[in-house]
Amino acid sequence: MKAKLGYLSKEEQKKIHQLSCLFLAETGIVISSQSLIQELTRLGAEMKENRLCFSNELIEKLFAFTAKPSTKEAAFHIANRGFTSLIVDENTKVYRKVREKDISNLCSVVNTLQNVDFIALPYTDDEVLSLGIAVKETKKMIITPCSSQKSLKMMNRLPCNFSPLFQMESSNFIFSDEICSLLQLAIKKKNPFGIFLTEINWKNYSSSELILFFNIHNLAILLIAKMLQQKESVYYCGATFSNLSPKQWLILNTAFSEMASFYGIIPILFNDFGENREFYYHSAFERNLYVQSLENAVSNGILLSMGTAFHGNAYSLTNILLDQEILNMSKGFGRTFSVDAEHLGTDAINDVGPGGHFLFHPHTLKHFSHEIWRKKIEDSFIYQKDQSFQEEVEKRIRAIIGTV
16 A cells, blocks of 8 residues: 655646646747757747747647557656766765766766666766766666767767756746757657756745746647657656755655656656755655655656755765665655555454464464564664764775775
């Protein structure tokens, strides 16, 4: 039995979609690329002054033409927190720029984590070199920041699964020439891609405004992809909220995931709240329990979560292992259970009756060895008595990547 969390009702999702369509029909978006404007107007979009607009009729036609049930298995995936140019140095504990060796070390650490399905790469001075290192040293699916056609073209030649994400630094729905060229190439090559927004002061907006704002952005990208015949593998991108409380973060990301489900696409979400990185503090448990809550709300999504530091502006190898440990613990606290007659032991209850006990009942002897499970103390650094959590996890990091 598992509770399903939700935030937006079906009617609210439809209303957000309708308002988004109204904006795209009457106000529209700014596209700098003349070649993309010509292609989209040929396919039914129209220019109003300097903005490209999509009529309600066009939107309905696109969704009616391309809509079909998803055949992909729903899953909630977790990745490390990439998409930052800073790492916490393991020796000095000071933030510094990511180097080539850091990509290799990141791959080594993430490769050891069974519950992490994707590896998210950080920003580096040479994206192509970083991609080459990651391809060579990890078998995980890769989510990577991409800012040039050169790196995107390289991905198309590599024998592995990539998901490039592009960064758009405008809050006015202005698609630059650079973004347009990357978008067109990704669609042409059928890369699974998304465009996420940064450099916006989120404090100026209410939660309702943010939900609508991001939906307009993601719907515009989805419409362009559908018009250019890329019907699948467009991600609904959330935001890097650095100043939200855990509850606000959970509400907004739940709403983003619900709107992604409305359109039949996968959301990519970011987990950046919380500055306290001490493992044994309550905030660390709270942070990861909210991640578990999001998993109960999102039926199919990817969360860039593990190892965040300084509100997502950096990542740390030790934090990746700490987050993995505590997330596994929180999953244990929130694990599901069956409520059928066998698991409830209704026959045993009837046999024993009032005043008896179940200790030697066959039902107890059958199930006690595997229904009540506890992690072995020696397997977890949380119970180490002779050293701190930080010392133990640093020891494990050294064992994985060698002396740092």
